[in-house]
Every structure is written in structure tokens, then in C-alpha cells.
Amino acid sequence: MSWDHDRVEELLAGHVLGALDSEDAELAERALVEHVPGCERCASALHDLRGIAGDLALAAPAVAPSPGLEGRLRATIEGVPTRRRTPWLVGAAAAAVAVAGLSGWNVTLAGRLSEAETRQAWLADAVSAFGHPDAEVLQLEGSSSARINVWFVRGEQRMYLVASNMEHPGEDVYKVWVVDGDTAHGEGSFVPEDGVGMVPVDVSPGDVDLVMVTREAVSDGPTPTASPIASATFAPAG
Amino acid sequence: MVGDTAAVAESDPELVRRVQAGDREAFTELYGRYAPAAYGLALRVLRQPGLAQDVVHDAFAAIWGAPEIYDPARGAFRSFLLSLVHHRAVDVVRREERLRDRERRVNLEPAPNEDWGEAVFEAADLADRRRDVRRALAELSPEQREVIELAYFQGYTQARIAAERGIPLGTVKTRTLAAMRKLRSLLS
Numbered sequence: 001m002s003w004d005h006d007r008v009e010e011l012l013a014g015h016v017l018g019a020l021d022s023e024d025a026e027l028a029e030r031a032l033v034e035h036v037p038g039c040e041r042c043a044s045a046l047h048d049l050r051g052i053a054g055d056l057a058l059a060a061p062a063v064a065p066s067p068g069l070e071g072r073l074r075a076t077i078e079g080v081p082t083r084r085r086t087p088w089l090v091g092a093a094a095a096a097v098a099v100a101g102l103s104g105w106n107v108t109l110a111g112r113l114s115e116a117e118t119r120q121a122w123l124a125d126a127v128s129a130f131g132h133p134d135a136e137v138l139q140l141e142g143s144s145s146a147r148i149n150v151w152f153v154r155g156e157q158r159m160y161l162v163a164s165n166m167e168h169p170g171e172d173v174y175k176v177w178v179v180d181g182d183t184a185h186g187e188g189s190f191v192p193e194d195g196v197g198m199v200p201v202d203v204s205p206g207d208v209d210l211v212m213v214t215r216e217a218v219s220d221g222p223t224p225t226a227s228p229i230a231s232a233t234f235a236p237a238g
Numbered sequence: 239m240v241g242d243t244a245a246v247a248e249s250d251p252e253l254v255r256r257v258q259a260g261d262r263e264a265f266t267e268l269y270g271r272y273a274p275a276a277y278g279l280a281l282r283v284l285r286q287p288g289l290a291q292d293v294v295h296d297a298f299a300a301i302w303g304a305p306e307i308y309d310p311a312r313g314a315f316r317s318f319l320l321s322l323v324h325h326r327a328v329d330v331v332r333r334e335e336r337l338r339d340r341e342r343r344v345n346l347e348p349a350p351n352e353d354w355g356e357a358v359f360e361a362a363d364l365a366d367r368r369r370d371v372r373r374a375l376a377e378l379s380p381e382q383r384e385v386i387e388l389a390y391f392q393g394y395t396q397a398r399i400a401a402e403r404g405i406p407l408g409t410v411k412t413r414t415l416a417a418m419r420k421l422r423s424l425l426s
Contacts, residue, residue, distance in 0.1 A: 010411050013418040014396055016321070018328045019389035021397045047313060052421045054317025056390050057324060058368040059375055060282035062274035062360055069277075069291045073269065076295070077262060077302045 003035040009045045012036075016046075016053035138205075140213065142230030148213055150232070152205045159201040161211070166192035175216045176201060177224055178208040189219040205234050250315040258305040265302055272316060273298070274360065276323045282391050283327040284334075293330060297322045316364075328393040374424040382417035385410055 011028040014020040020028055036042045140148040146166045152159035161176050173189040176199050190197035201211070212231035214224045248267065256264030273294060280290035297319065301308065308318050360368070375383055384403070388394040396414065400407040 006415075010415045013415045014389070014411065016418075017386070017389045017414065018325055019394065019396050019399075019414070021395045024396070048422050048426070049418055050313050050321065051317050052418055052425065053324070053390070054314065054320045055367065055371045055421075055425060056375075056386065057275060057279040057320035058364070058371045060275075060278045060391065062368070063278040063281055064274050065277040065291055065294060066287075069273070069295060070269070072291075073295055073298055076299050077265065 003031060003039070003042075005039070005041055008035060008039075008042045009049075012042070012046050012049050016049045017056075136205075138211070138232050138234065140211065140230035140232040142213075142228065144229050146230060148230045150201070150205075150211055154205055157202060157204050159203065159205055159211075161188075161199045161201055161213070163190070163192060163197045163213070164195055166195045166197055168192060168195075169215050172215050172217055173219045174229075175214050175219060175221070175224070177212050177214065177228075178203050179210040179212065180208050184212075184224055186221070189216070208234060210234065251310050254305060254308060254310070254315055257302065265298075268301075268315075269298055271361065271364075272319055275316070275364065276320060279320055279323055280327045283324065283393055284331055289330055289334070290327070293323055293326045296326060324390070331393040370425060374421050377424055378417050378420060382413050382420065385413045386417050386421075389414065 008031050011020070011024060011031055014024060015028040015032075031042075032046075036046055134153050136152055136154065138150040138152070140150070142148070144167065146163055148161065148163040148166075150159050150161050163174070166174065169191060173191055174197065175189040176187045177184045178187050178201065179185075185203075187201045187203060188199040190199050210231055210233050212224075212228035214226045214228050216225060248264075250268070250271075253264045253268050253271075257268065276294045276297060277290055280293040281287060284290045284293065300322070301319065308315055312318070375386070378386070385396075385399055388399050388402075389396065394402070396410045397407055399405075400410045403410075
């Protein structure tokens with residue numbers, strides 16, 4: 001696809017304002033991946049537009065948040081001092097920021113375009129979940145060099161599986177399974193971008209015994225066809 | 239944390255480097271430096287203090303959890319942080335349909351009957367920039383200023399702006415680009 005610079009800049013202007021509709025948002029994501037990194041003019045425009053969008057925030061009056069917010073934030077960062085500063089979370093948060101409408105900041109991790117809208121919604125939730133003071137991390141163990149973790153809050157109905165340092169599966173996909181007793185349920189699949197992948201898992205951690213990831217030829221198979229590359233068992237609450 | 243931004247302030251890049259090393263004091267300093275701007279923005283978009291504080295909390299928590307998501311080569315930390323806050327706030331406002339019924343004024347000043355909290359002291363450079371931005375916005379044509387206001391502060395998509403104002407979508411796009419180019423010229 002050939003790109004018109006003015007058209008790209010028009011898309012980027014709407015993009016940095018968060019004002020694009022789905023069709024234009026997808027087109028902007030494509031431009032950010034396919035054109036902007038190699039176009040000095042459009043890359044410069046994006047840099048400037050990001051700065052303007054950031055400055056626009058200053059048109060709103062500064063307001064001191066309540067002291068309660070400070071305490072809440074302090075509890076968040078002091079309650080989980082080191083475990084959240086692990087590589088998978090770095091990758092996860094970067095991926096979240098990339099796809100959730102800020103991909104100008106991290107173009108290389110922008111997701112597959114056909115899924116951009118869906119991913120945008122849950123990735124925004126994921127960013128929120130990272131800050132939850134009761135969040136827990138379950139590390140999946142396996143033989144590969146991949147780092148795979150499940151981020152969850154007990155009592156919530158959604159978990160996030162986050163994988164980094166993943167080998168690209170070629171034509172295959174990685175599939176996430178949750179196991180309850182003797183039954184495995186497929187809970188989504190992913191192809192990593194730059195080694196990083198995230199999948200929302202719409203199951204409460206209290207309802208499953210084990211979570212695992214397999215490499216599959218198809219994304220919609222009813223049962224696992226390969227041995228897990230990584231798995232972990234949920235410990236009881238408390 | 240809030241408001242202590244006077245004198246011998248460390249630069250943002252230095253503070254970010256310290257945060258990346260797990261320095262809570264540096265994180266506290268960044269919070270004090272930008273929480274009022276972030277909260278003011280979130281409140282401007284959401285108009286609900288509880289939701290606005292959630293958004294600010296999430297943004298700062300995300301930065302603490304993974305400070306590497308900010309790449310200094312791609313722009314100023316302040317722009318990155320406020321963009322993160324803005325995106326999250328717009329995401330929330332679009333999902334909170336009840337907020338659709340809020341007052342939809344095209345006005346960059348706060349409504350007098352809303353609880354906007356107390357004014358805050360800001361570092362001189364930030365206060366100067368805030369003044370520059372408002373002056374630049376005042377230089378836009380009313381039509382240009384309207385599309386920026388509706389998109390950025392009300393969370394409207396361009397299609398919604400076109401529908402509600404009865405103008406072609408292409409006009410909204412060209413006005414937006416013209417406005418952003420003019421702001422770039424005035425603020426560069």
C-alpha cells in the first residue's frame with residue numbers, strides 16, 4: 001500500500017487525540033507499523049503531534065487529587081515491591097500501551113490489526129489490573145526459555161496470561177487451556193509479537209485447577225494435541 | 239506528595255531512570271510533579287472525582303510496575319504520562335454511558351458549580367507551558383477549537399463530532415489536522 005503523507009498526518013492527528021473511529025483507527029495502526037517508522041516526515045509529524053496532544057492536557061486546570069489517592073497508590077507500589085518489576089510485566093505493559101491506542105510510543109509491539117479493537121478494550125483493563133493491590137502472579141513452569149505468567153485477582157472473573165521471550169510458532173499458534181478436574185477448556189490463543197503475547201482468560205482463578213499453554217496447528221481445536229510447553233497449578237486462596 | 243515542586247528539581251529523565259531502578263522516592267517526586275496535571279485532565283474528561291482518581295492511580299501504578307514502557311527517545315515523560323491518562327480516561331468515559339448525559343459545554347474552563355478541588359502550585363516551567371497552551375488554543379478558529387475540545391476533552395470520535403455537528407466527517411478530519419498543525423506552529 002502506498003501512503004499519502006498528508007493523509008497519514010491526518011490519521012495521526014486523530015490518533016494522538018484518541019478520536020479515530022474503528023476503520024480509521026485500524027488504518028492508523030497500519031500506517032504506524034508499515035509507513036511511519038521508515039518515513040522521516042511522518043515520524044517527525046508523529047513526534048510533534050504526540051507532544052501537542054500531551055500539551056493539550058495542560059488546558060485543563062491542575063487539580064490536587066485527594067490525599068487518599070496518594071495513600072492508595074503508595075499501598076499499591078509498596079505492597080508489591082519487586083515481583084511486578086519482572087520482565088514479563090515490562091513486556092506486557094509495553095504491549096498494552098502499544099495496542100491500547102498509544103502505539104506511536106512503541107510501534108514494534110503493535111498487535112495484529114484485525115484484532116485491534118477487541119484488544120484495545122481488554123488491554124485497557126489489563127493496565128488497570130496491573131495496579132490492583134490484591135493482584136497475584138502465577139508463574140508457569142516449562143522446559144522452554146519462555147516466561148509465562150498469569151496475572152489475577154482472586155474473586156475476579158478474568159485473568160491475564162502474559163508471555164514473553166516466546167519463540168515465534170510459525171504457522172502454529174499458542175493456545176491457553178484451563179483444566180478443571182479432567183477437562184481442559186480452550187481459553188484463547190495468540191501469536192507473539194516480538195516474543196510477547198497476552199491473552200485475557202475469562203475464568204475465575206478459584207474455578208480451575210491448572211492453566212497451561214500448548215502449541216497448536218489450529219486455534220479452535222476442542223482439546224490439546226500437544227504436550228504443554230508450560231503449566232502451573234493454582235494454590236488455594238489464603 | 240503534591241505540590242512540592244520548588245527549586246533544584248531533578249529532571250524528568252533522571253527521575254525516570256531512578257524509578258526504573260525501583261526508587262520509590264523518585265516515583266513520589268514524579269507523582270508530586272504531575273499528579274495535579276494528570277488528575278485535572280482526568281477530571282476534565284470524566285467529570286467524576288472517583289473515576290478520575292481511578293484513572294490517575296492506574297496510570298501511575300502502570301508506570302511503577304513497568305517504567306520501561308516510557309521510551310525517552312519518543313518524547314517527554316510528561317507527554318507520555320498525560321497521554322496514558324487521557325487514553326484511559328477516554329476509554330472509561332466511552333464505556334460509562336451515563337456520563338453521556340453530562341453537560342456538554344464547549345468550554346475549556348471548569349464549570350463553576352463543580353467540585354474541582356483546590357488550586358495547586360506548579361513548577362514555573364509547567365505553569366508557563368500551561369499558559370502557552372491556553373493562548374495557543376485561543377488562537378484557533380472557533381471551529382478548530384471545537385473539534386479539539388470535543389475530541390480531546392469530551393472523548394468524542396470524529397464520526398460522532400460530524401454527526402452531532404451536522405458536518406461531513408472529512409471536514410472534521412481536515413479541521414482537526416489544521417488545528418493540530420497550528421498548535422504545533424504556535425507551541426514549537
